[in-house]
Amino acid sequence: MTKAEIVEKMADDSGISKAAAAKALDSFMDSVTLALKKKDGKVTLVGFGTFVKTRRKARKGRNPQTGDEIKIKACNVVKFRPGKKLRDAV
Structure with a gap:
């Protein structure tokens, strides 16, 4: 949609x-x-779900074309956890 x-x-x-x-x-x-x-960013919609900001650590990855190892920087990501009503509906 x-x-x-x-x-x-x-x-x-x-x-x-x-x-x-x-x-x-x-x-x-x-x-x-x-x-x-905000620092502890979180949005809760009761029955629908929760949006939470989390910190992803720096890590090593690979370039799929060359196979070379690369460094991936730490960053903030948003995760969504569905609420009970949404889980039951789906």
């Missing part, structure tokens, strides 16, 4: 315009992004 499809579904379900639905979705995504930027 694409962002445009989500906006269309939101507009149909709530009876608002697509522009208002797009604005609401953008606001939601911005809010989640800002919350995850």
Whole structure:
């Protein structure tokens, strides 16, 4: 499902315009992004799931074309853990 499809579904379900639905979705995504930027970034949507920011350690990898070993820098990644209702629905 694409962002445009989500906006269309939101507009149909709530009876608002697509522009208002797009604005609401953008606001939601911005809010989640800002919350995850914080030091202990975490967003919990009860019944749906939790977005958690974690730190991935630096590690060694391989270039698949040449086989040479390369260093991969440490970075922050976002993980999603589905809630019980979502797990049961899927």
